[in-house]
Amino acid sequence: MKKSSALERAYSWVRERILDGTLPSGSYIDEATVCEATGVSRTPAREAFNRLEGERFITLIPRKGAQVRSISSSDLLDAFHARFMIESFTAAEFCDARRAVPEEMLTNLAIMDSVSDFATTEDTLIYINADRAFHAAFVQTLNNRPIFDFFESLWRNNSAAAINRGQMLRSETWLDNNQAQHRAIVAALTNHDRESVIATLRAHLK
Structure with missing residues (x-):
């Protein structure tokens, strides 16, 4: 081996x-x-x-x-603030520049929408990895390496939060809301609706 x-x-x-x-x-x-x-x-x-x-x-x-590791409420709150800071800034820049939604975001949105059974860990990982790739593709639209490296570091350092998400994925209500939020983000980006993107991101990340 x-x-x-x-x-x-x-x-x-x-x-x-x-x-x-x-x-x-x-x-x-x-x-x-x-x-x-x-x-x-x-x-x-x-x-x-x-x-x-x-x-x-x-x-x-x-x-x-x-x-x-155990996850404290302060860990999750810190993760929310840092993620929201990066992604709300990305949203503002994206809409002001009237950029096109990256194909990778659409591809991973389709992957998340295709996963419907979270009885196995494999399905959970598929969803979590697609979720990460969706947001990474969004942040990459900035073409700013230091910010993207910070985003990647933040995601790695807060991967434990994905554990909680992995457990929540077994909730049909959570899944429906999460998928709807991802679709709403894409719709608002397509329309370059800055305020809607940021409002949806706030609810989605928190």
């Missing part, structure tokens, strides 16, 4: 256990458990832990392994 594929296997296995609730907030997992479950060696397991800590899914604890 190549090192890269071993790393992805270990990373995906732990991330999926977190997203599906098998590893709840506050629980511990060690490298040996990952190695046994995935058949990888200690090195890719350790690298997977480092990657997950960088994305703030876990916290590495000396002699105990890794602990799944």
